[in-house]
Amino acid sequence: MAGPLDGLVVIDASWGMPAAISTMMLADYGARVIKVERPGGGPDAGSNVRRSTDRGKWSVEADPHTEVGRAAIRGLIANADVFVESFGVGKADALGLGYDDLHAAYPELVYVSVTGYGSVGPHATRPGYEALLNARLGQMAEQTGHREGPIFMGHPTVSYGTAFITTIGILTALRARKINGTGQKLDTSLLDGMLAIASMNWWWNEKDISYLARSGNQKGFGNKRLITDPFQCADGKWLIVHTGGPGAYKRSMDILGFGDRTQTIDGPEMAVPLNEVELDIARNQVPETFKQRNRDEWLDLLHAADIAALPLNHPEDIFEDDQVTFAGVPIELPDDEHGTIKQIGPVIRFEKSKPATPAPAPKVGEHNSRTAEIARSDVWAPLSDKPAPVTRPLQGVKILDFSSYFATGFGARLLSDLGADVTKIEPLIGDQMRPLGDLFEGANRGKRNIALDLRTPEGQEIAHRLVAGADVVMHNYRPGKAEKIALGYETLKAINPDLIYAYLPGFGSAGPKSSLKSFAPMVSGMVGLNFEGSGKGNPPIRRVIGNEDLYNGFLGAVTVLLALNHRLNTGETQSVESPQLHSSLFVVSEHSATLDGKAIPAHELDADQTGWSPLYRLYRTADGWIAIAVFGDAAFARLAGALGTPDLATDTRFATNVDRSVNADVLAEALSAAFAGLDTETAFKLLDNNDVPAEIPLDYPIMPELLWEEWALDSNRVVEHHHPEYGWCREVGMVMHLSDTPGTFKGGAPVLGEHSQQILTELGYTPDEVSSLMASVCALPAAAAKEE
Numbered sequence: 001m002a003g004p005l006d007g008l009v010v011i012d013a014s015w016g017m018p019a020a021i022s023t024m025m026l027a028d029y030g031a032r033v034i035k036v037e038r039p040g041g042g043p044d045a046g047s048n049v050r051r052s053t054d055r056g057k058w059s060v061e062a063d064p065h066t067e068v069g070r071a072a073i074r075g076l077i078a079n080a081d082v083f084v085e086s087f088g089v090g091k092a093d094a095l096g097l098g099y100d101d102l103h104a105a106y107p108e109l110v111y112v113s114v115t116g117y118g119s120v121g122p123h124a125t126r127p128g129y130e131a132l133l134n135a136r137l138g139q140m141a142e143q144t145g146h147r148e149g150p151i152f153m154g155h156p157t158v159s160y161g162t163a164f165i166t167t168i169g170i171l172t173a174l175r176a177r178k179i180n181g182t183g184q185k186l187d188t189s190l191l192d193g194m195l196a197i198a199s200m201n202w203w204w205n206e207k208d209i210s211y212l213a214r215s216g217n218q219k220g221f222g223n224k225r226l227i228t229d230p231f232q233c234a235d236g237k238w239l240i241v242h243t244g245g246p247g248a249y250k251r252s253m254d255i256l257g258f259g260d261r262t263q264t265i266d267g268p269e270m271a272v273p274l275n276e277v278e279l280d281i282a283r284n285q286v287p288e289t290f291k292q293r294n295r296d297e298w299l300d301l302l303h304a305a306d307i308a309a310l311p312l313n314h315p316e317d318i319f320e321d322d323q324v325t326f327a328g329v330p331i332e333l334p335d336d337e338h339g340t341i342k343q344i345g346p347v348i349r350f351e352k353s354k355p356a357t358p359a360p361a362p363k364v365g366e367h368n369s370r371t372a373e374i375a376r377s378d379v380w381a382p383l384s385d386k387p388a389p390v391t392r393p394l395q396g397v398k399i400l401d402f403s404s405y406f407a408t409g410f411g412a413r414l415l416s417d418l419g420a421d422v423t424k425i426e427p428l429i430g431d432q433m434r435p436l437g438d439l440f441e442g443a444n445r446g447k448r449n450i451a452l453d454l455r456t457p458e459g460q461e462i463a464h465r466l467v468a469g470a471d472v473v474m475h476n477y478r479p480g481k482a483e484k485i486a487l488g489y490e491t492l493k494a495i496n497p498d499l500i501y502a503y504l505p506g507f508g509s510a511g512p513k514s515s516l517k518s519f520a521p522m523v524s525g526m527v528g529l530n531f532e533g534s535g536k537g538n539p540p541i542r543r544v545i546g547n548e549d550l551y552n553g554f555l556g557a558v559t560v561l562l563a564l565n566h567r568l569n570t571g572e573t574q575s576v577e578s579p580q581l582h583s584s585l586f587v588v589s590e591h592s593a594t595l596d597g598k599a600i601p602a603h604e605l606d607a608d609q610t611g612w613s614p615l616y617r618l619y620r621t622a623d624g625w626i627a628i629a630v631f632g633d634a635a636f637a638r639l640a641g642a643l644g645t646p647d648l649a650t651d652t653r654f655a656t657n658v659d660r661s662v663n664a665d666v667l668a669e670a671l672s673a674a675f676a677g678l679d680t681e682t683a684f685k686l687l688d689n690n691d692v693p694a695e696i697p698l699d700y701p702i703m704p705e706l707l708w709e710e711w712a713l714d715s716n717r718v719v720e721h722h723h724p725e726y727g728w729c730r731e732v733g734m735v736m737h738l739s740d741t742p743g744t745f746k747g748g749a750p751v752l753g754e755h756s757q758q759i760l761t762e763l764g765y766t767p768d769e770v771s772s773l774m775a776s777v778c779a780l781p782a783a784a785a786k787e788e
Contacts, residue, residue: 003030003346003355004566007377008174010034011076012057013064013097014086015042017130017156017590018190019114020053021163023084024589026170027056028346029355029562034058034080034367034374036073041364043631043657049590049602052343055333056358058367064095072371073097077106079374082170086114089124099185099739108382110173110183114166118189118737121711127693129629130158131616133190137706138698140618140627143533144541145609150625150697152618154533154605157546160587162193164554169736171561172393172418174380176741178568180389181382184740192735195717199442199732200406200550202703206727209437223273224436225249225265227282228521230312230530230540231290238312238540239295240526241302242519244270244405244432251305253281256289271435308517312540315528315588316599323513329585332595333360341600344589347582348559351574353566379569392419393741397564400425400466401447402475402487405433406520407580408504409443410553412474415560416446417734417743423448423759425463428780430752437726443553445731446746450760451753451778459777460486465763467492467499472560474502478517479509489575500563501575504556508579520549523584532588535609548584555583614668615639615660618697619675626675626683629693636660642690643674707731716745723748753780 008031012023027033035054037045039061044050060076063069064087074097077083083102085092092098092113099111116128126136134140134153145151169186177183203210226249230240243249249269253262258281265272274282290298295311302309313321319330319342331345346355390396397420401412409424409431416422424447433440450466453459464486467473473492475482482488482503489501503509506518524530524547530540559578567573590602603612611617615630630639633656640649648654648670653663660667675683680696687694707730712718719733726748734743756778760770 003028004350004353004562005030006353007379008032008082009080009374009376010082010084011036011073011080012084013073014084014114016086016128017049017053017159018162018193019084019086019112019166021159021590022114022166022170023057024053024055025163025167025558026082028358029348030353032058032374034060034076035362036060036062036064036076037364038063039365045364046658047602048592048600051335051341051361051592051600052590052602054361055343057362058370059362059364060367060371061365064097070096074105076371076374077102077109079376080109081174081376081380082110082112084112084114086128088128089115089119103183103185106183108177108181108183110170110177111185112166112170113185113187114162115187115189117191118187118715118717120715121709123191126695127629128190129616129693130156130190131611131627132629132693132695133158133194135618135627135695135697137191137194138701138703139194139545140697141699142701143545144543146535146538146541147609150618150627150699151609152605152611152627153545154535154603154609155529155544155546155587156590156603157197157544157587158190158193160193160546160551161197161554162188162190164551164558165192165196165736168414168418168554168557168561169738171558171565172736173738173741174565175561175568176390176393176738178380178382178565179387180741181386182740184738186739187737188735192717192737195732196554196735197546197550198703200410201438202707203438203441203729203731204704204707205437205723205729209726223279225269225272225274225278227252227286228519229287229542230525231287232539233290233295233298234292235294237295239290239298239309240312240522240530242308242517242522244308244519245306245517246432248307252302252307255301255305255307256286258285267429268432268435270432303516306517308519308522310516310522310526312525312530313528314531314599315591315601316593316597318527318585318588319593320597321526323507323511323581324585326511327508327582329582331357333358335360338594338600340595341592342595343592344585347578347586348555348562349577350563351576352572353562353574390419391741392744393738394418394420395741397421397472398470399423399472399474399560400470402473402477403504404431404476406439406443406549407552408474408476408556410550411504411556411560413443413445413447414553414557416746418736419741419743421448422446423450423466423755424750425454425466426451426752428453428778434752441723441726441729441731441749444749447750448755448759449750449753450756451780452756453777454485454487456777458773462760462763462773462777463487464492464495466759467495470496470499471564472500472502474504474556474560476504476506479505479514498567498573500560500567500573502556502560502563503575503577504552504559505577505579507581509577513581518548518580520547523548523580526581527584527588529584529588533605535605536607538607538609546587548580551587552578552580552583555586613661614664614671617668619672621675621678621680621683624680625697626680626687627695627697628687632657635692638690639687639692642686642692643671645670645674704730716742719745721745721748724751753778
């Protein structure tokens with residue numbers, strides 16, 4: 001068995017990182033992915049990023065702009081389960097490769113279209129490059145940096161977000177096909193990927209509840225009793241700390257020497273704001289205190305007090321981390337240039353359907369002569385007994401969410417949006433994250449909720465009754481805790497042999513770091529995101545957009561769907577493990593390293609935080625900034641012509657992609673001079689009118705304004721509802737758009753214990769038993785009960 005997707009055939013005619021990462025995920029877990037490449041390869045044919053994103057795939061040359069090429073592509077599609085394209089809005093139809101034509105010919109085909117901004121709305125026809133979206137929608141204003149002005153985002157978070165939702169959509173469409181018998185169209189976009197990420201931090205509610213302070217000199221967590229920052233230590237090394245968890249904030253202040261001026265809080269610490277003295281300590285004095293000891297000393301002290309803290313690394317450092325090597329995540333692949341290289345391999349752990357190590361990325365056209373071997377597997381064929389059709393892709397799937405905080409809950413919420421019946425089991429005092437309204441909403445909307453004391457035999461019996469009727473259990477307890485409260489895998493498997501047990505811990509079920517606490521954005525710092533976003537040679541930035549809470553939720557949803565599809569195809573159930581560390585490693589998997597630890601970066605942000613290359617970056621104009629995305633010889637010639645510098649296109653130093661890369665500094669200098677002589681509006685019009693992809697960076701985040709766009713509401717990308725605690729709300733809605741079995745918004749986050757009585761009744765308890773349980777193991781604290 002080569003993984004849970006063994007036998008699945010995917011034709012990938014896309015370009016760019018988002019779809020390439022998505023199909024890399026499919027290949028990693030067993031799918032046969034055939035990459036359709038233009039003859040000779042595209043602009044990325046010799047790039048470092050191709051080493052990772054195309055590993056495990058086949059390469060077949062075919063030009064969709066020729067009759068011969070289109071016929072070859074249709075021949076591949078005839079034997080495929082999934083077709084992925086990113087031609088742009090309307091362009092697949094013009095090529096005869098649109099959904100309507102292919103669905104008519106191959107009704108079981110799952111058709112995937114990945115665009116820049118989707119097919120509706122004011123941005124639909126704009127160029128679909130991540131950096132241009134970052135500019136147009138104000139993410140470059142939201143990203144932190146070392147200078148004023150828009151900051152090029154060194155970490156491609158939107159590409160990864162888009163890849164995740166594309167994979168989730170594909171896997172749910174395959175499940176719907178298995179039941180309904182037909183394929184359908186999945187639309188995703190960079191805009192949807194951005195919105196999926198924004199759902200963690202951006203919403204609107206009439207009470208103006210937010211866990212973030214977005215203005216003033218205390219941006220970030222403001223007066224929240226929480227610290228999650230990187231700090232430089234006496235030896236020049238960096239660490240990152242997170243004071244979340246019962247009593248952890250006070251313990252951290254004790255260690256740092258501020259315990260006598262810090263309150264002891266009875267209950268969730270984040271529910272009590274910092275006073276003026278504590279605020280000054282947290283935001284101004286703590287950074288200076290960390291400079292008084294070496295990093296390892298601080299880490300030992302913090303870990304001894306059960307406070308979350310990790311070293312801050314560069315991406316290439318992570319291959320030598322003790323937990324990473326223990327888990328066996330790094331793989332070694334042969335490479336023509338370096339002999340052997342290290343990459344982050346498949347990161348999800350399966351009890352039974354274990355994937356094989358992927359093969360190195362193919363040479364362009366390597367499998368041209370092997371297309372006759374491509375054939376669909378009966379394993380993925382629709383069910384023969386024709387069950388009742390589903391109108392939502394995960395209709396009928398029951399998931400129990402025993403998690404706390406954001407990551408696992410967010411993954412379960414994504415599955416709820418797609419039709420799963422998700423029940424959150426919450427402690428009687430509530431999730432530690434409940435005081436952070438936008439976070440709690442983003443991770444828990446659409447779920448049912450039962451408050452339960454799992455420390456008691458009665459509470460465990462209720463949980464076991466829930467498990468008996470469930471398809472999936474998800475939790476993120478630290479290793480050993482689930483077993484202590486009778487929620488271990490062996491216990492639950494004995495209760496329900498058909499159960500999928502999804503474990504999403506911080507670092508893994510075993511290993512040298514497995515007992516440590518894990519909170520965002522610490523693991524992101526550990527795998528190098530803070531340095532990836534800082535620019536070459538710079539100290540780490542405080543935060544990058546995108547973190548392990550989001551990524552672990554995305555990957556957790558993928559993990560569950562892989563296991564569900566495997567169960568549907570084979571009848572086999574299993575435990576699966578997807579730690580936060582592993583999902584964080586996955587989002588730096590475009591980078592490789594040599595065996596001696598030298599980085600082979602897929603991209604590198606320059607020291608001034610303007611871009612990755614002379615043709616994918618920001619430039620200063622006479623009165624502002626402009627962002628460009630120019631790939632290929634034809635686009636470069638158009639750029640040179642638009643700027644009135646045609647000599648650039650004929651200069652032998654810039655004749656090919658390789659030449660432009662070798663002479664990058666000279667080219668950047670020439671373009672900088674050209675843009676410096678133009679005002680922003682003039683530069684944009686010159687480029688836009690000559691079909692050169694460019695945008696003017698917005699100087700503020702488009703969120704939350706986008707929540708008030710009617711086209712966003714009409715397309716279900718934004719939803720509006722009334723919540724009993726927050727009042728009227730607008731938030732990110734559906735980010736995966738399935739033509740036949742769409743997702744749906746099922747309401748806001750539940751009130752603590754909102755469905756306890758209803759669930760107990762459904763489990764078969766008598767009215768007297770329900771009353772007794774509601775007064776004992778389901779009894780809320782007085783304040784919460786009154787609020788309910």
